Amino acid sequence: MSVWDGLTGQEEAVASLRNAAESPDGTGGMTHSWLITGPPGSGRSNVASAFAAALVGDGPDDDHTLQQITAKTHPDVSVLTTQWVIITIDEIRQLVTSSHYSPSVGRYRVVIIEDADRMTERTSNLLLKALEEPPERTVWILCAPSEADLLPTIRSRVRSVRLRVPGIESVADLIVARTGVDRALAMDAARQAQSHIGMAQRLATSEDARDRRRRTLTTVLGVRTVGDAVMAAADLLAVADEDAKAITQQRDAEERDAALRSLGIEPGGTIPPALRSQLRLLEEDQKRRATRSLRDGLDRILVDVSSLYRDLLLLGLGAPAEPVNLAMREHLDHALQSVPPAAALEVLDAVALARQRIAANVAALLALEALLVTIARASR
Known part of the structure; x- marks a missing residue:
């Protein structure tokens, strides 16, 4: 099995990266720093892992190396997957230090930063120094939605590979x-x-995930008044919270059990005072991860709402495009009676504004209420 298998719809990007990995003398465009960009869900992390496996493994069919990289156990590959809202400067500082180690089993030491767009300017400047003077056999692979999400100084020091939305x-x-x-x-x-x-x-x-999505869209379609908007905002926030907990709760429990076992504490046993600080650190990390997971859940809700009004816009204009929410066609046809194309376009703008507000730390409930009030006003 090739390390490149499973990278759906990214033939051009794979060809470019494969050529570089198989031409270490530089003829294939090999360089010390790369930026893989593409919309969420396009497979940036998977492409980065495959490229790393091709660089440090024993050829393109070395699936074992890819499995090690995916599990974050390969000695020559460091992967930063932040669970927090932002990538901290300490995380980058640790990566920069490790980037100076010589590779132990492969040709290169590879450092992958997923969600590189989550770096602050100060953190980005620290990374910039590492990219300006990289060790000879170290390769940096950054992943971000677009080139514009990184500082121009960083963009000037990387080779970009753009992914496309798969069919x-x-x-x-x-x-x-x-x-x-x-x-x-x-x-x-x-x-x-x-x-x-x-x-x-x-x-x-997951049937639960499908149910939460249906609940989101039917809640939004039922908004007609400001009162409806206020109640619906609370409902959507609850849906996002349920979604976030579904993702994090089991993982949090497993991490806590593993931490207790490593400290020699039996399940349900008393935690000695000297060890409580270590568990507090774990709990703080989990709270930060929960915050990010909630934000991601809110963003998924807003993307779903955007798809709903995109469908209404295109149907209202008589466009031949197939609706995203084809399974809700009856609901869409009914909503068309009260949501003309101009109103759908207004809502799409409001969704984009809500996403910006939540990303800027505006209270999520207020951002949702403002969006849903716009929806109530746009529905005639």
């Missing part, structure tokens, strides 16, 4: 191959997730 059928094929779910279900999930691979797989394999 719905390609995503459905991948989900079927990974999970064995019914193809019709995989197609619905891929369409509703708008080709976001991770979200499509979650929708295809």
